[in-house]
Each structure stands twice: as C-alpha cells, then as structure tokens.
Amino acid sequence: MSHHDVVVVGTGLAGLTAAVRLAEDGARVLVLAKGVGATHLSAGTIDVLGYAPERVDRPAEALGALVDARPGHPYALVGAGGVAAAVDWFKARIAAGPLAPYAYAGGVEENLLLPTAVGVARPSAVVPETMAGGDLRRDAAICIVGFRALKDFHPALAADMLTRAGVRARGVELDLVPEGRVDVNALGFARAFDAPAFRAEVKAQVVAQLGVEERAAFPAVLGIADPHGAWTELEHGLGRAVFEIPTLPPSVPGMRVHKSLHETLRRAGGRVILNAVVTGAEHRGGHVSALRIRVGLREERRGADWVVLATGGLASGGIELDSRWKARETALGLPVTGVPEPGAERFRPGYFEDHPMARAGVAVDHGLRPVDGGGERLYENVLVAGATLAGAEPWREKCGDGLSLSTGYRAAELVLAASTAAGAAAGVAGS
Amino acid sequence: MPTLQAELLVIGGGATGAGVAWDAALRGFDVVLVDRADLAEGTSGRFHGLLHSGGRYVVKDPVAAKECVAENAILRRVIPDCIEDTGGLFVTTPDDDPAYGDRFLAGCRACSLPAEEIDVAEALRREPRLNPGIRRAFLVPDASIDAWKTVWSLARGASAHGARILPYHRVIDLHREEDAVTGARVRNEHTGEELDIEAGFTINASGAWAAQIAHMAGIEGVGVIPGKGIMIAMNHRLVNTVINRCTMPADGDILVPIRTVSVIGTTDSRSADPDEIPVTQAEVDQMLDDGERLVPGFREARALRVWAGVRPLFQDEKAGAVADTRDVSRTHAVVDHRERDGVAGLLTMSGGKLTTLRLMAQDIVDAMCAQLGAERPCRTHAERPPGNEDGEPYSLGSRLRRREATLQDEQLICECELIGRSRLEQAMRRRGTTDLDDIRRSMRLGMGPCQGGFCIYRATGILHGVGRLDGAEASASLHGFLEERWKGVWPILYGDQLRQARLDDWIFQGLLDVEHLPDGELAA
Ligand SMILES: Cc1cc2nc3c(=O)[nH]c(=O)nc-3n(C[C@H](O)[C@H](O)[C@H](O)COP(=O)(O)OP(=O)(O)OC[C@H]3O[C@@H](n4cnc5c(N)ncnc54)[C@H](O)[C@@H]3O)c2cc1C
Numbered sequence: 001m002s003h004h005d006v007v008v009v010g011t012g013l014a015g016l017t018a019a020v021r022l023a024e025d026g027a028r029v030l031v032l033a034k035g036v037g038a039t040h041l042s043a044g045t046i047d048v049l050g051y052a053p054e055r056v057d058r059p060a061e062a063l064g065a066l067v068d069a070r071p072g073h074p075y076a077l078v079g080a081g082g083v084a085a086a087v088d089w090f091k092a093r094i095a096a097g098p099l100a101p102y103a104y105a106g107g108v109e110e111n112l113l114l115p116t117a118v119g120v121a122r123p124s125a126v127v128p129e130t131m132a133g134g135d136l137r138r139d140a141a142i143c144i145v146g147f148r149a150l151k152d153f154h155p156a157l158a159a160d161m162l163t164r165a166g167v168r169a170r171g172v173e174l175d176l177v178p179e180g181r182v183d184v185n186a187l188g189f190a191r192a193f194d195a196p197a198f199r200a201e202v203k204a205q206v207v208a209q210l211g212v213e214e215r216a217a218f219p220a221v222l223g224i225a226d227p228h229g230a231w232t233e234l235e236h237g238l239g240r241a242v243f244e245i246p247t248l249p250p251s252v253p254g255m256r257v258h259k260s261l262h263e264t265l266r267r268a269g270g271r272v273i274l275n276a277v278v279t280g281a282e283h284r285g286g287h288v289s290a291l292r293i294r295v296g297l298r299e300e301r302r303g304a305d306w307v308v309l310a311t312g313g314l315a316s317g318g319i320e321l322d323s324r325w326k327a328r329e330t331a332l333g334l335p336v337t338g339v340p341e342p343g344a345e346r347f348r349p350g351y352f353e354d355h356p357m358a359r360a361g362v363a364v365d366h367g368l369r370p371v372d373g374g375g376e377r378l379y380e381n382v383l384v385a386g387a388t389l390a391g392a393e394p395w396r397e398k399c400g401d402g403l404s405l406s407t408g409y410r411a412a413e414l415v416l417a418a419s420t421a422a423g424a425a426a427g428v429a430g431s
Numbered sequence: 432m433p434t435l436q437a438e439l440l441v442i443g444g445g446a447t448g449a450g451v452a453w454d455a456a457l458r459g460f461d462v463v464l465v466d467r468a469d470l471a472e473g474t475s476g477r478f479h480g481l482l483h484s485g486g487r488y489v490v491k492d493p494v495a496a497k498e499c500v501a502e503n504a505i506l507r508r509v510i511p512d513c514i515e516d517t518g519g520l521f522v523t524t525p526d527d528d529p530a531y532g533d534r535f536l537a538g539c540r541a542c543s544l545p546a547e548e549i550d551v552a553e554a555l556r557r558e559p560r561l562n563p564g565i566r567r568a569f570l571v572p573d574a575s576i577d578a579w580k581t582v583w584s585l586a587r588g589a590s591a592h593g594a595r596i597l598p599y600h601r602v603i604d605l606h607r608e609e610d611a612v613t614g615a616r617v618r619n620e621h622t623g624e625e626l627d628i629e630a631g632f633t634i635n636a637s638g639a640w641a642a643q644i645a646h647m648a649g650i651e652g653v654g655v656i657p658g659k660g661i662m663i664a665m666n667h668r669l670v671n672t673v674i675n676r677c678t679m680p681a682d683g684d685i686l687v688p689i690r691t692v693s694v695i696g697t698t699d700s701r702s703a704d705p706d707e708i709p710v711t712q713a714e715v716d717q718m719l720d721d722g723e724r725l726v727p728g729f730r731e732a733r734a735l736r737v738w739a740g741v742r743p744l745f746q747d748e749k750a751g752a753v754a755d756t757r758d759v760s761r762t763h764a765v766v767d768h769r770e771r772d773g774v775a776g777l778l779t780m781s782g783g784k785l786t787t788l789r790l791m792a793q794d795i796v797d798a799m800c801a802q803l804g805a806e807r808p809c810r811t812h813a814e815r816p817p818g819n820e821d822g823e824p825y826s827l828g829s830r831l832r833r834r835e836a837t838l839q840d841e842q843l844i845c846e847c848e849l850i851g852r853s854r855l856e857q858a859m860r861r862r863g864t865t866d867l868d869d870i871r872r873s874m875r876l877g878m879g880p881c882q883g884g885f886c887i888y889r890a891t892g893i894l895h896g897v898g899r900l901d902g903a904e905a906s907a908s909l910h911g912f913l914e915e916r917w918k919g920v921w922p923i924l925y926g927d928q929l930r931q932a933r934l935d936d937w938i939f940q941g942l943l944d945v946e947h948l949p950d951g952e953l954a955a
C-alpha cells in the first residue's frame with residue numbers, strides 16, 4: 001500500500017487549491033477524484049459574496065457582518081482575512097501558471113457587476129482579465145456578439161434584458177461555423193479561437209458593425225490554449241475594450257482555471273488520479289490511516305497522514321440522498337447535517353422560496369475537522385473543504401468558488417501548521 | 432362586444448371536448464371549441480397514459496370493461512400514431528390472492544376481452560425486471576396512448592372540417608333565454624378581451640369543472656366529485672409492457688411504459704377543488720413502495736416528475752353519498768338538462784375515461800341530434816384525423832430515426848428529448864404561442880432527465896430571436912417555466928434527480944442569475 005503525506009479527495013477548486021498549496025510547501029500530495037468537478041461547469045469567476053440577502057457591493061465588509069449573523073456559515077471558518085489571503089494566493093498562481101500572462105483581476109474589497117448570458121448584472125469579486133471589461137458600473141454601450149452555431153449563448157436576449165435595466169446594449173449574431181459544423185459547443189469555439197485565422201475572420205465580420213463608443217462582448221470562448229493572446233488581439237484589432245460573458249456549460253474559463261492549477265500542481269510534484277472513487281476509510285480511533293478506493297473494477301488502498309475531503313456537494317456526488325431520505329457523505333460516510341427528518345418538509349413548493357434542506361452538508365469545527373451531531377470531532381487527521389460543507393446556499397449567495405477557494409486554502413494552511421508542529425516535536429522537518 | 436356565431440359550442444379542450452368537436456365537425460356541424468387554458472392542459476394532460484384493454488374493470492365494472500374492449504380496438508385503427516402497442520400483463524404479486532386470477536379470467540371471457548394466461552417464466556422473459564415472485568400472469572391488449580397527440584390530432588381534424596378551436600378562452604358566463612342556453616361569454620386569457628358566442632347548442636365537456644359550468648346556467652346539483660390521483664414518471668422504460676396488479680383496483684397498481692419513461696400510478700382520493708390538487712411527500716412514498724412491489728429496485732431508479740390529475744367522477748345528488756371515489760362507475764353518462772332541469776340546448780358529459788373518448792363523443796352528439804331532430808350519423812369509427820393517415824402505429828425508435836437523419840445539419844436544442852432547432856421553430860410558429868410552458872407541453876421540452884437545465888435558456892433565446900418574445904415576456908416566461916417545473920419535481924427530489932436539480936440551481940441561479948431578471952415578477 002502506497003503512503004502519502006496528504007491525500008486530497010476531489011479535484012474541484014477546493015481540492016486543487018489545497019493540493020497545490022500543500023505541494024508548494026514540499027508535502028507529498030496525491031489527489032484522488034471520481035471526476036473533474038464543478039470547475040468545468042461554473043462561470044470561472046471567484047464570487048466571494050454577491051447577495052446577503054441584499055446585493056453586496058463590498059464583499060470584505062459584508063463578510064464580517066455575515067459571519068456575525070450566521071456563525072454556522074462556512075465563511076466563519078476562514079474569516080474575511082482568510083478569504084483575502086486565499087484570493088491573493090490564487091491570483092498569483094494563475095498569473096504565474098501555464099496560461100500566463102492570462103491573469104485574474106479584482107479583489108475582495110469590491111464587487112464588479114458583470115452581465116450574465118440572460119443580461120442580469122451579477123456581482124463578482126475576482127474575475128478573469130478577459131471578463132473585467134464588462135463591468136456594468138462603467139457606463140459604456142455594449143455590443144454583444146454571438147454565433148448562431150453556439151446555442152448556449154443568445155446575444156440579443158442578453159442585450160434586451162440589459163437594455164431593460166438601463167444599460168445601452170444590442171446583440172449581433174455571426175454565421176461563422178468552425179469546421180462547417182452547425183452545432184458547436186463552447187469548447188469547440190474556444191479551440192477555433194486559438195487559431196489566428198478564425199480570429200481574423202471574426203474581427204473582419206465584427207469590425208464594421210461596431211459603433212464608435214461601444215465595447216464588444218463575446219461568449220466566454222476566446223481561446224483555451226492562449227486566452228490572453230486571443231483577447232488582446234481582439235482588443236487591438238477592434239480598437240476597443242473586449243470582454244467575455246459566461247455561457248452555459250461546458251465552461252471555458254473554468255477549464256482554464258482547472259488547467260492552470262492542475263499544471264501548477266504537477267510542477268510542484270503533486271499527482272492526480274482520476275476515476276478514483278473513494279468508498280471508505282480505515283481508522284484507528286479518531287485517526288484515518290488509509291482510504292479504500294475503487295478505480296474501475298479494481299479495489300485499492302492508499303495510506304495517508306492527512307486527508308483533505310473536498311468532494312463537493314449534492315451537485316458533484318459528494319453527498320447523496322436516497323428515496324428514504326437518508327443522506328450520506330459518499331467518500332468517508334461522514335454524518336450529514338441539515339436534512340429534515342423523514343416526513344418533515346424538505347422543499348417548499350415555490351422555486352425561489354427558502355428550502356428547508358438547502359444548507360445541508362458536513363458540519364465541521366474550527367479546525368475544519370468533521371463533527372458528529374453533538375459537535376464532537378470525529379477524526380483528527382481529516383479536514384473538510386469546499387461545497388461539501390454545511391451552512392451555505394452558495395448558488396443564491398453567489399459565493400461558490402469563493403467558499404471553495406478559501407476553505408481549500410485554509411485546510412492546507414491548517415495541515416501545514418499541524419505537521420510543522422508535529423515535525424518540530426519529532427525533530428523531523430516537514431516530511 | 433365582438434360576437435361569434437356557431438351551431439355548436441363545445442366547452443373544454445380535453446380528450447372529450449376534442450372528440451366532440453371532431454365528431455360534430457365530421458357530421459357537418461359548425462363548431463366552436465373553447466378552453467380556458469391550452470388544449471389538454473386539464474385532466475387529459477395529467478392522466479396515466481393507459482389505453483385500457485378493459486382488464487382493470489372486468490370484475491368490478493363489466494359495463495365499463497366492455498366499452499374499453501370495443502373502443503380499444505377502434506382507436507388502434509383510427510389514431511394509430513397516438514398509440515404504442517405495448518401489450519399488457521396482469522400479474523399476481525406475492526401480496527395478491529392467486530384466486531382472483533380465476534375471477535379475472537372469467538370476467539374477461541364474459542366481456543369478450545382476449546386474455547391469455549402465460550407461464551410466469553414466460554412473463555419474466557418478456558419483462559426481466561418484473562418481481563420474480565409473481566405467481567400468475569395474464570396477457571391482455573393494453574397499450575399506451577399519448578393524450579397530447581390525440582387531443583391535438585382531433586382538434587386539427589375538426590379544424591380541417593371548419594371548426595374554430597380557441598384555447599385560452601375561458602367561459603365566464605352562459606347565456607340563457609327562457610328555457611334554453613344560447614351560448615356563452617368567454618374571456619381571452621391572454622388579452623383580457625371578452626367575446627360573446629351565440630350558439631344553437633352547447634356541450635359542456637369540461638370534465639371535473641362541469642358543475643361550475645352548469646352552475647353558470649343556473650343549474651345546481653350536477654355532482655362531479657373530483658377524484659384526485661398522483662403519478663410518477665421514472666427515467667427509463669423499466670418495463671416495455673403495461674404491468675397491472677391482478678387484484679381489485681387499488682392504489683399504485685399500474686406501471687405504464689410511454690415514450691422514454693414509465694409511469695407508476697395512481698391514487699384515488701376525494702378532492703374538494705379541481706384546481707387545488709397538491710402532491711404530498713407521503714403519497715410519493717406510497718407510490719414508490721407500490722412500484723417496488725412490481726419492479727424490485729424501483730426506489731433506486733430515477734424519478735423524473737410527479738403530477739396529479741382529477742377524475743371527473745359523476746354522482747348525481749339523488750343517488751346519495753359515496754364513500755370511496757373508486758366505487759363510482761367508470762362509465763360515462765350524458766346529462767340531458769332539458770329532461771333533468773327543463774333547460775334545452777345544453778348537454779353535460781360526465782364521467783368516463785380517455786380510452787372511451789370516441790364513444791363518449793358519439794353518445795353526446797347523438798343526444799344533441801335527437802334533441803335537434805337532426806339525422807346525421809357518426810363517422811368517427813371510420814375516419815382518421817390528421818397525423819394518422821398512414822395507419823402506422825407509433826414506435827419508440829421513430830423519433831431517434833428522424834433525428835439521426837438530420838444529425839449533421841441541425842442543432843440539437845434539447846438533448847434529452849431529441850428536439851432539433853427547426854422543429855422547435857416550426858412549433859413556435861405553428862402554435863403562434865409566446866409561452867415557454869405551452870412549448871414545454873407540446874414538445875416535451877424540458878421534461879427529460881435534465882429538467883430544462885440546458886434547453887430552456889436555449890429555447891428562450893430562440894423564441895426571443897424569432898421575435899416571439901420581448902424582454903419582459905422572456906423574463907416572465909423563464910420564471911413561469913421554472914415555477915412550473917419545480918411543482919413537478921420538488922416532492923420527488925432524491926438520488927440522481929436531486930443532484931440534477933442542484934446542478935440546475937447552479938445554472939439558473941449561479942450562472943444566469945435569473946432571480947434578478949428585470950420584470951421577472953410579471954410571472955407571479
Ligand atoms: C453549472 C455551475 C455553475 C456555477 N457557477 C458558479 C459561478 O458563477 N460562480 C461561482 O463562484 N461558483 C459557481 N459554481 C459553483 C462552484 O463551481 C462550486 O461551488 C465549486 O467549484 C465547488 O468546488 P469544490 O471543489 O468544493 O467541489 P467540486 O468542484 O464539486 O469537486 C468535487 C470533486 O470531488 C469528487 N468526488 C466526489 N465524490 C467523490 C468520491 N466519493 N470519491 C472521489 N472523488 C469524489 C468529484 O469528482 C470532484 O472532483 C457553479 C457550479 C456549477 C455546477
């Protein structure tokens with residue numbers, strides 16, 4: 001059985017963040033994951049806090065008030081300072097990563113307001129440089145460019161909604177079809193945008209249609225191999241600000257994040273095994289010594305000093321609920337809190353109502369260690385991060401990636417601090 | 432006040448009303464049909480999907496059974512495109528009395544229903560997921576029937592013979608002169624405009640709402656007891672044959688394979704108001720247990736959607752109260768208000784089922800002819816309405832086959848239900864609708880496993896793009912769709928469907944932020 005300093009379960013933003021942070025400090029890290037996680041679906045923006053429940057303009061300030069009001073919220077485990085530190089770290093890693101000079105803009109002090117694909121102004125704190133130009137707090141008319149072959153982005157609809165909210169916007173649709181296919185998803189277009197010839201074609205078709213003052217918006221498909229190059233080339237070629245608007249999944253900006261962090265991890269000596277489903281743990285008392293894993297049809301065991309559990313929430317299969325209302329954390333079988341008793345109401349009949357089980361998840365203490373119903377720590381060497389945590393409704397609060405980034409980062413810091421202390425006591429450095 | 436004239440006004444655009452319009456138009460009557468909502472949005476769009484062989488009724492209600500036997504055969508002939516010939520099995524589960532099987536067979540014989548007992552092993556070969564503990568199995572000519580297709584096909588057929596079909600026109604009053612009903616006032620539910628319809632005759636085919644309509648003519652005591660039933664659609668064809676428990680009719684004892692899903696049902700409880708039919712989590716739980724009895728592992732399958740319908744069970748006041756709505760006969764009756772209440776020009780259809788819609792229409796139009804002294808024979812047993820001309824029965828693979836043909840040159844808008852862009856645009860134009868929910872019902876858009884997570888944004892964009900929706904309508908339409916969809920899923924959210932719902936939360940609220948759409952509240 002192989003043994004690792006840390007096994008991270010899950011390769012979403014929380015898992016990758018923890019893994020990179022640990023590997024950078026010399027820990028031997030293995031990431032085990034069933035699939036690639038929500039990064040490939042999400043907007044690629046690090047939303048720190050958008051609604052609480054009113055719209056938030058200054059997330060760092062609002063975070064303080066949020067954790068005072070809701071001590072059970074996962075942000076209470078990291079605090080505003082912890083979020084800021086994680087964001088700084090993340091921005092530095094992307095800027096130094098394999099897609100550099102592709103970088104992130106913004107910070108925790110204030111939210112930008114970025115248009116969504118239906119033209120709603122959505123608050124977002126830390127965003128790809130390729131999206132920042134869409135900030136609606138700046139008053140400049142927008143021309144949204146789309147492609148008929150890309151069914152996951154409708155420029156006229158977005159423009160119409162923005163107009164209704166007082167933004168000067170209009171949409172145009174191009175008939176360009178990469179490789180002559182009528183049905184191409186966001187990733188297909190991103191690959192097309194990696195090619196200079198396609199970019200030139202787009203430029204040629206768009207340039208004559210733009211008004212003098214307009215900024216130009218595109219679906220978030222401006223390149224996957226070299227997004228900085230594609231974006232700057234369009235800005236120069238069109239002579240104006242150009243920005244991306246997220247599409248329906250798959251998410252090209254999300255894939256860029258995944259690719260950057262994954263490569264950074266590899267450079268730091270960490271390893272990822274995909275299609276590895278963690279099915280349980282072996283433990284002695286409050287200490288997990290090994291994980292049971294299923295890779296395809298093969299069963300394996302892996303030993304670890306530390307486990308960071310970042311398996312996502314219901315959306316990623318980290319938590320499941322069966323038809324008899326039994327909820328289960330799927331990797332280690334940790335207790336799930338926030339699920340109403342059988343027979344009690346789980347959901348309300350109105351979609352936008354407050355649903356009783358919305359905040360279900362794994363409860364932890366301040367050391368991110370999972371706890372039982374009585375608040376007792378279950379395992380000393382297991383830390384939980386990301387969407388698995390109980391206490392938030394990130395899709396409504398607009399804080400998904402902010403939570404996963406900051407708790408993943410925090411988990412790594414806690415492991416590093418604890419193993420340094422242990423190492424010092426035992427007279428060994430790091431591991 | 433704008434006015435329309437017609438020989439016959441049909442109130443209700445469900446299976447019965449559409450059947451009546453088709454029947455009367457074929458006999459040469461000038462018909463107007465109105466429904467307060469879209470066609471087939473009442474009970475007909477919320478039923479179980481079974482074209483009864485009659486087997487369910489042979490022991491308890493032989494009259495109803497005989498009607499089913501005859502009508503099943505006729506409908507297969509005249510609307511083949513709406514019917515999938517799945518066949519049906521009646522099975523004795525370990526919880527059922529095997530002796531009932533003998534009464535069942537005797538009943539089938541008495542009703543001329545061609546039923547055949549087959550080996551349990553043979554039944555299990557045919558349906559491998561069936562409970563291996565079953566003790567007897569009987570093969571019958573059950574089938575599944577698409578109500579939406581049926582209703583629209585009949586309505587289009589009626590149109591082709593001059594009928595005017597007016598969905599979203601609610602009857603708000605009946606006109607009465609002396610001792611006769613002479614038409615109705617209706618309100619266009621989209622524009623709010625009112626319209627008078629002057630009609631020589633009125634047929635009340637409003638199903639569970641029939642008493643409300645009769646009341647508008649000052650007629651009381653038309654006893655329609657709304658009998659509520661819930662159904663759950665599961666993600667797969669767990670079976671390819673209709674499976675019935677071989678017992679006296681009970682809850683959750685039929686599993687119907689229809690299109691790509693299978694539907695378990697149903698319950699039967701009295702409901703006070705046909706417009707208030709909530710589904711509870713307890714009912715869902717009961718239905719899942721019932722499903723488990725027929726197909727072990729049922730609870731592990733993915734539940735897609737739950738809904739409820741109200742049976743228009745008829746009980747005239749004079750007959751006294753009933754304890755169990757299931758004990759009310761499933762046959763239909765024409766209520767002649769001239770005889771019963773001294774009011775001419777109005778007939779009400781009561782009771783019945785979708786399987787017998789043709790016979791019901793024939794009976795009520797015959798009654799009208801009798802009252803009018805007109806001699807015009809019924810032709811619906813021999814005519815095929817549009818879409819059914821070639822006599823080919825529907826088969827599950829036909830949609831995929833169509834889709835494969837255009838794979839290279841068309842965008843797929845709904846991956847779950849295989850809906851291409853041109854079909855969607857066509858439907859939008861043909862229906863002339865701006866309502867995403869109408870499209871959803873007519874094309875099953877957003878009704879597959881992903882519950883609209885992807886296709887609804889796309890469809891909204893396309894509707895908006897072809898100029899059918901402005902921004903405000905698009906907002907309202909998106910919100911309306913999300914609320915409608917949620918109604919059908921929240922009581923069954925567990926397992927994979929809960930995971931899907933959370934993914935959809937992320938798409939609609941995380942990525943698109945639809946709750947902050949301008950004017951979204953219009954939908955409320
Ligand atoms: C469609 C969509 C849109 C979104 N939009 C936004 C947005 O606009 N802004 C924003 O901030 N956030 C958004 N998010 C949310 C954000 O992406 C997630 O909250 C966040 O990325 C979750 O990260 P995570 O690392 O906690 O979990 P995930 O990314 O869900 O990763 C979980 C990982 O654990 C693995 N796993 C699960 N169970 C097991 C097991 N038993 N064994 C092994 N591996 C397992 C999974 O395969 C996966 O690798 C969106 C999410 C989605 C789905």
Ligand SMILES: Cc1cc2nc3c(=O)[nH]c(=O)nc-3n(C[C@H](O)[C@H](O)[C@H](O)COP(=O)(O)OP(=O)(O)OC[C@H]3O[C@@H](n4cnc5c(N)ncnc54)[C@H](O)[C@@H]3O)c2cc1C
Nearest residue numbers: 443445446447467473474475479481602638660784785786
């Ligand atoms: C749970 C359940 C399962 C069933 N399963 C089956 C089955 O498997 N097989 C089978 O053969 N039968 C089945 N039935 C029975 C069958 O569905 C009904 O008998 C049939 O659909 C009734 O059709 P209808 O046209 O009479 O009523 P509806 O379809 O309800 O039509 C009545 C119409 O009147 C309209 N209306 C109401 N008020 C007004 C107004 N003021 N102005 C204008 N229009 C108005 C309504 O909008 C509605 O569209 C089932 C019934 C239920 C409840």
